[in-house]
Amino acid sequence: xxxxxxxxxxxxxxxxxxxxxxxxxxxxxxxxxxxxxxxxxxxxxxxxxxxxxxxxxxxxxxxxxxxxxxxxxxxxxxxxxxxxxx
Amino acid sequence: xxxxxxxxxxxxxxxxxxxxxxxxxxxxxxxxxxxxxxxxxxxxxxxxxxxxxxxxxxxxxxxxxxxxxxxxxxxxxxxxxxxxxxxxxxxxxxxxxxxxxxxxxxxxxxxxxxxxxxxxxxxxxxxxxxxxxxxxxxxxxxxxxxxxxxxxxxxxxxxxxxxxxxxxxxxxxxxxxxxxxxxxxxxxxxxxxxxxxxxxxxxxxxxxxxxxxxxxxxxxxxxxxxxxxxxxxxxxxxxxxxxxxxxxxxxxxxxxxxxxxxxxxxxxxxxxxxxxxxxxxxxxxxxxxxxxxxxxxxxxxxxxxxxxxxxxxxxxxxxxxxxxxxxxxxxxxxxxxxxxxxxxxxxxxxxxxxxxxxxxxxxxxxxxxxxxxxxxxxxxxxxxxxxxxxxxxxxxxxxxxxxxxxxxxxxxxxxxxxxxx
Numbered sequence: 001x002x003x004x005x006x007x008x009x010x011x012x013x014x015x016x017x018x019x020x021x022x023x024x025x026x027x028x029x030x031x032x033x034x035x036x037x038x039x040x041x042x043x044x045x046x047x048x049x050x051x052x053x054x055x056x057x058x059x060x061x062x063x064x065x066x067x068x069x070x071x072x073x074x075x076x077x078x079x080x081x082x083x084x085x086x
Numbered sequence: 087x088x089x090x091x092x093x094x095x096x097x098x099x100x101x102x103x104x105x106x107x108x109x110x111x112x113x114x115x116x117x118x119x120x121x122x123x124x125x126x127x128x129x130x131x132x133x134x135x136x137x138x139x140x141x142x143x144x145x146x147x148x149x150x151x152x153x154x155x156x157x158x159x160x161x162x163x164x165x166x167x168x169x170x171x172x173x174x175x176x177x178x179x180x181x182x183x184x185x186x187x188x189x190x191x192x193x194x195x196x197x198x199x200x201x202x203x204x205x206x207x208x209x210x211x212x213x214x215x216x217x218x219x220x221x222x223x224x225x226x227x228x229x230x231x232x233x234x235x236x237x238x239x240x241x242x243x244x245x246x247x248x249x250x251x252x253x254x255x256x257x258x259x260x261x262x263x264x265x266x267x268x269x270x271x272x273x274x275x276x277x278x279x280x281x282x283x284x285x286x287x288x289x290x291x292x293x294x295x296x297x298x299x300x301x302x303x304x305x306x307x308x309x310x311x312x313x314x315x316x317x318x319x320x321x322x323x324x325x326x327x328x329x330x331x332x333x334x335x336x337x338x339x340x341x342x343x344x345x346x347x348x349x350x351x352x353x354x355x356x357x358x359x360x361x362x363x364x365x366x367x368x369x370x371x372x373x374x375x376x377x378x379x380x381x382x383x384x385x386x387x388x389x390x391x392x393x394x395x396x397x398x399x400x401x402x403x404x405x406x407x408x409x410x411x412x413x414x415x416x417x418x419x420x421x422x423x424x425x426x427x428x429x430x431x432x433x434x435x436x437x438x439x440x441x442x443x444x445x446x447x448x449x450x451x452x453x454x455x456x457x458x459x460x461x462x463x464x465x466x467x468x469x470x471x472x473x474x475x476x477x478x479x480x481x482x483x484x485x486x487x488x489x490x491x492x493x494x495x496x497x498x499x500x501x502x503x504x505x506x507x
Contacts, residue, residue, distance in 0.1 A: 029364060049358055065256070066254050
């Protein structure tokens with residue numbers, strides 16, 4: 001989630017995207033908007049759904065072990081579960 | 087030997103008196119193991135305290151055993167405080183227990199209650215300070231023992247709910263002197279890991295003393311200092327530690343903590359799918375409504391038969407013009423009728439009509455004023471007399487007021503004179 005310098009729009013978290021998506025769906029379903037606004041909202045909603053879906057797919061199923069690296073900074077390495085007895 | 091013979095009651099009362107007078111027996115602490123424990127329906131507790139060599143009957147009255155921090159039961163080692171006395175009815179001496187703590191952890195209990203009160207007062211347990219747990223954490227931090235069942239349980243639940251879950255595990259000691267500083271360090275490190283959005287702090291079940299690291303003040307403060315929400319899953323359902331109170335969310339067990347930290351991937355997916363289809367349906371419905379409206383407009387005669395429309399307008403214009411003309415003619419007729427009536431009425435009032443009936447009109451000459459009185463004229467004055475068919479110029483010979491007889495030589499018919507007036 002590092003930001004490109006100069007890029008002002010922060011990528012929304014899953015929470016934010018989901019909450020916005022729910023609002024968009026409700027608004028669209030209300031039917032009180034102009035066709036133009038409806039189409040805009042539809043596009044925004046689809047983009048949000050894609051974003052959420054993307055965030056869901058971002059997980060890779062990795063298990064890492066947290067170590068203390070140089071200077072007390074956190075360091076990660078794949079976890080060795082061989083010694084884990086159950 | 088005193089030959090006095092006592093009653094049983096007297097002897098018992100004497101013994102009771104001896105015991106009750108004893109300073110040591112009036113306030114003592116006894117360490118022992120509980121057996122034959124009975125919690126009577128009256129609320130009083132009856133049990134035996136024993137060690138390898140001896141036993142003593144004990145009773146703890148309802149008023150004393152309420153609000154105890156633990157549940158006494160057979161086999162538990164306790165420290166009981168109270169006094170010794172005799173129950174006259176069966177002649178048995180017994181320990182009247184006023185306070186009781188589990189042996190070994192009694193001091194811990196006290197420390198627990200004191201720390202809980204202190205941190206609570208400082209606001210470490212405030213609901214308003216608790217952070218919400220995210221719906222989809224990018225990575226889940228897990229702080230627990232490397233070898234315990236807790237890690238195994240957490241991983242099992244996490245995979246079941248979200249097969250591709252990302253875990254960051256920080257193994258720590260969860261009991262012993264080294265445990266608190268390791269847990270504090272783990273929390274601090276975990277807070278700095280990129281993408282970790284929630285932390286599980288867990289430990290499997292154990293004896294009360296085994297959970298002690300989670301009642302440590304430094305651990306409590308480290309949890310409170312976390313920027314990332316912390317979910318605790320410590321021991322069993324019935325175990326409450328200070329860490330549980332400070333945590334943003336307390337789960338009863340490590341597995342339950344994993345349930346709360348890791349979302350159900352299928353549920354999230356289907357929520358998303360549902361949202362997308364609602365979006366499609368919503369916009370399609372809107373589109374169809376607008377299309378129907380447009381079709382309705384296009385189907386109106388203005389678009390389908392424009393010429394017809396114009397002809398209709400033209401016809402309507404003709405109709406209006408015709409109506410206007412008709413209305414105008416009617417108006418003229420009405421006015422004409424009115425004019426005739428007025429002319430008739432005017433004619434009736436005309437002096438000419440009066441003249442036709444035989445009257446005449448006298449006008450002063452040459453002024454033209456109608457002569458209404460004899461005072462307007464004098465003898466010799468010229469007057470003009472208007473008749474039906476013309477006029478006569480005459481000269482006044484004499485004037486006479488009304489009622490005076492006509493003098494000679496003029497014989498003017500009197501009726502004529504009256505009519506001239």
